[in-house]
Structures are given as C-alpha cells and as structure tokens.
Amino acid sequence: MLYSDIRSSFPLLDSTVHGHPLIYLDNAATTQKPQVVIDALCRYYSSQNSNIHRGAHHLAAVATEMFEEVRGKVQRLINAKSSDEVVFTRGTTESINLVASSFGRQNIRPGDEVIVSGMEHHSNIVPWQLAGASLRPIPFSDEGVLDMQTFERLFSPRTRMVAVAHVSNTLGTVNPVADMARVAHAHGVPILVDGAQAVSHLSVDVQALDCDFYCFSGHKMYAPMGVGVMYGKRERLEELPPYQGGGEMISDVSFEKTTFNSLPFKFEAGTPSVADVLGLGAAIDFMMQVGIDNIAQHEEMLLQLAIEKMSQVSGMRFIGTAKGKVSVVSFLLGSAHPYDVGTLLDQMGIAVRTGHHCTQPVMQRYGIPGTVRASFAIYNTADEVDALCHALQRISSML
Numbered sequence: 102m103l104y105s106d107i108r109s110s111f112p113l114l115d116s117t118v119h120g121h122p123l124i125y126l127d128n129a130a131t132t133q134k135p136q137v138v139i140d141a142l143c144r145y146y147s148s149q150n151s152n153i154h155r156g157a158h159h160l161a162a163v164a165t166e167m168f169e170e171v172r173g174k175v176q177r178l179i180n181a182k183s184s185d186e187v188v189f190t191r192g193t194t195e196s197i198n199l200v201a202s203s204f205g206r207q208n209i210r211p212g213d214e215v216i217v218s219g220m221e222h223h224s225n226i227v228p229w230q231l232a233g234a235s236l237r238p239i240p241f242s243d244e245g246v247l248d249m250q251t252f253e254r255l256f257s258p259r260t261r262m263v264a265v266a267h268v269s270n271t272l273g274t275v276n277p278v279a280d281m282a283r284v285a286h287a288h289g290v291p292i293l294v295d296g297a298q299a300v301s302h303l304s305v306d307v308q309a310l311d312c313d314f315y316c317f318s319g320h321k322m323y324a325p326m327g328v329g330v331m332y333g334k335r336e337r338l339e340e341l342p343p344y345q346g347g348g349e350m351i352s353d354v355s356f357e358k359t360t361f362n363s364l365p366f367k368f369e370a371g372t373p374s375v376a377d378v379l380g381l382g383a384a385i386d387f388m389m390q391v392g393i394d395n396i397a398q399h400e401e402m403l404l405q406l407a408i409e410k411m412s413q414v415s416g417m418r419f420i421g422t423a424k425g426k427v428s429v430v431s432f433l434l435g436s437a438h439p440y441d442v443g444t445l446l447d448q449m450g451i452a453v454r455t456g457h458h459c460t461q462p463v464m465q466r467y468g469i470p471g472t473v474r475a476s477f478a479i480y481n482t483a484d485e486v487d488a489l490c491h492a493l494q495r496i497s498s499m500l
C-alpha cells in the first residue's frame with residue numbers, strides 16, 4: 102500500500118481546526134478510522150443487521166458467520182492457539198474487569214496480593230482493588246524502565262496475579278512481559294497483560310509471551326469504539342466462573358439450576374456490538390495490508406525525529422525516555438501547565454492530550470501534575486512532527 106493511500110484512507114484527517122489543517126497527535130487516546138472500517142459499519146446496518154447465533158433466518162446466519170470470522174482474525178493477529186480463547190468485550194477496561202471480577206471471586210481473599218507495575222493505567226489498578234486485592238507496585242527508573250530485581254522480590258505466598266501493561270500509555274515504555282511471565286510462572290502465579298497500547302504498534306504473539314490473559318481495545322487500533330478483546334489461555338478460561346449472566350452464556354436454564362455455555366460464549370452474555378466487531382475485522386485487515394512491521398518502522402522514524410527536534414525546544418523536559426519505547430512522547434515545557442500548552446497547540450490545529458492520562462501514580466512518581474502527550478500513528482507524517490516542533494518553539498518563546 103502506498104503511503105499516500107494509507108493517509109487518504111482516513112477521511113477525518115482532511116479536517117481543519119481553528120482554520121488550520123488538523124494535525125492529529127492524540128492516537129494513544131484513540132486512533133482515527135479508515136474508510137474501510139466506516140464502510141463495514143454502514144454496510145452492516147444498511148444490509149446485514151441481525152442478531153447473531155441461533156437465528157433460523159438468512160440474515161442471522163450471515164451476521165453470525167461474519168462475526169465469528171472476526172474471532173478468527175483476532176486469533177491470527179495475536180497468534181492465540183484457538184479462536185475459543187478470544188472473548189469479545191467492550192474494550193480493555195471491560196476485559197480487565199472481567200478477569201479481575203471472575204478470577205477475584207474464585208481466588209482473591211482479603212490480604213491477597215496482586216503485583217502491578219507503577220506505570221499502570223487506572224483500568225489495571227482499580228478492578229484489582231474492587232476485587233479486594235492489596236496492590237504491590239513495581240517501581241521504575243527516572244527513564245521509565247521497570248526495576249526487574251524488585252519485581253522478583255515482590256512475590257509472596259499471597260501473590261495471586263501479576264497484572265502489567267505491555268506498553269505504558271504515558272511513558273511509551275515497552276515492558277519485558279515475556280520475562281515477567283517467566284518469573285510469574287516460576288512462582289506459580291498467572292499474568293495478565295494490558296495490551297491497549299501495544300497491539301497497534303507491535304506484533305503481538307500471546308503464545309510467545311506465554312501470558313495467561315491479554316486485553317486490548319479496538320478503538321486504539323483503527324477499529325470502532327465499543328469493542329475489545331479478552332484473550333485467555335483455554336485452561337484458565339475453563340476454570341473461571343462467568344462474569345455476567347444472561348442470554349448466550351448459558352447451556353441450560355431452570356429455576357433450580359443453570360449450566361453454562363462452552364468457550365468463548367460463557368463470557369459473552371447478551372447481544373454483542375456486532376457492527377463494531379465487524380469494524381474490528383476490517384481494521385485488522387487494514388493493518389495486515391499495511392503490515393505491522395511497516396507500521397512499527399514508520400512510527401519509529403517519527404519518534405526519533407520528534408525526539409531529535411523537540412530536544413532543541415528550550416525548556417523541553419521529556420517524561421519517559423526508555424530505550425525500548427513506542428511512538429508516545431510525554432513532555433513538559435518549562436514551568437507551563439500542560440493544559441495551557443495543549444490549548445495553545447489546539448489553536449494551531451494540533452491535537453494532543455494533556456493531564457494525568459489515567460496514570461495518577463506515574464504523576465505522583467515524578468511529582469508533576471500531568472504532561473502533554475503527543476502520540477503518533479501510521480498516518481502521521483514527518484511534516485506534522487516538524488509542525489509540532491515549530492509550534493512548541495513558538496509557545497516556548499511566548500511563555
């Protein structure tokens with residue numbers, strides 16, 4: 102696929118904001134959607150809409166087949182052993198809540214511990230607290246690298262789970278989750294990986310990582326909002342009790358006793374967001390067509406360019422400078438409040454995110470209120486990085 106074709110696949114990128122061409126650098130929050138994904142949504146509602154599973158009629162059969170095809174696409178994307186290990190959810194948040202709630206009900210008692218990293222998104226902290234666990238955070242260096250020696254020392258007889266981000270949404274750090282899985286398993290503890298920021302940037306192989314659970318959101322990988330994935334190893338999912346009760350997740354129901362459906366349906370109560378799942382399928386096709394390695398290479402070029410040029414802006418302070426990181430650049434500019442920098446960038450048509458990025462413990466670690474975060478995707482260009490750096494120079498001289 103030609104680069105110009107990739108860029109022009111995203112209609113929203115042609116917009117103007119405050120009289121400037123939009124430069125969209127808020128991709129870690131959500132990516133824009135290619136036309137093929139938008140078309141999949143329109144096609145479904147204009148010619149395929151039907152509830153799935155068990156329908157005797159043609160449309161139900163078509164919708165079911167397309168829906169289940171996407172499960173196979175997700176399986177291949179993350180190299181799961183079986184499509185039965187792929188559970189559709191609303192997103193990473195729901196995926197983690199599902200595991201924390203089901204696993205917690207079975208395994209977490211007051212005083213039991215879950216090891217998390219110090220750089221987790223709130224959605225990989227709060228569900229474990231709701232499940233009743235005490236959290237043991239892994240510290241990280243000023244650069245944003247996890248302290249693996251301390252990690253090994255955090256295990257105790259009460260450790261029930263390791264829950265860690267594959268990629269930090271604030272620092273961009275790629276954590277060594279395969280090594281962490283080895284350590285966790287040596288202690289007889291399962292590991293859940295929050296892949297929300299990884300799947301759109303890296304090739305993910307859940308068998309190679311040997312993680313027990315892997316969670317991600319469609320909307321951060323060019324797919325619609327409202328759909329995500331909870332991957333779990335078959336033996337883990339077989340053991341877990343259902344998360345929600347309702348239609349589809351049952352085998353037989355009576356007032357005396359209910360038995361549950363087989364995997365993955367045991368965890369998919371109620372009508373799923375079929376159109377969004379089909380959109381996810383279209384997004385996976387798009388990413389495969391572009392090539393994950395090509396995406397990673399392009400984003401690495403943008404990241405290096407951004408670091409080089411932004412370093413020349415006076416007052417620039419990067420937050421998160423690990424060697425292994427994806428195209429997420431968090432920073433502060435002199436003593437300016439991140440929100441002010443973000444607002445001034447917006448006036449120039451540049452969309453970035455400001456604040457704590459749902460990682461308040463990271464902000465506490467650095468003693469800062471928040472950061473400005475620019476995050477790049479496959480459709481961003483070197484010219485856009487240049488424009489960001491020029492804008493930051495101007496803001497720096499104004500403030």
Ligand SMILES: Cc1ncc(COP(=O)(O)O)c(C=O)c1O
Pocket residue numbers: 129130191192193194195222224225266268269270295297298318
């Ligand atoms: C690392 C990480 N985990 C979890 C989430 C939550 O994702 P969602 O809001 O799509 O459920 C995010 C969203 O920003 C994230 O960056």
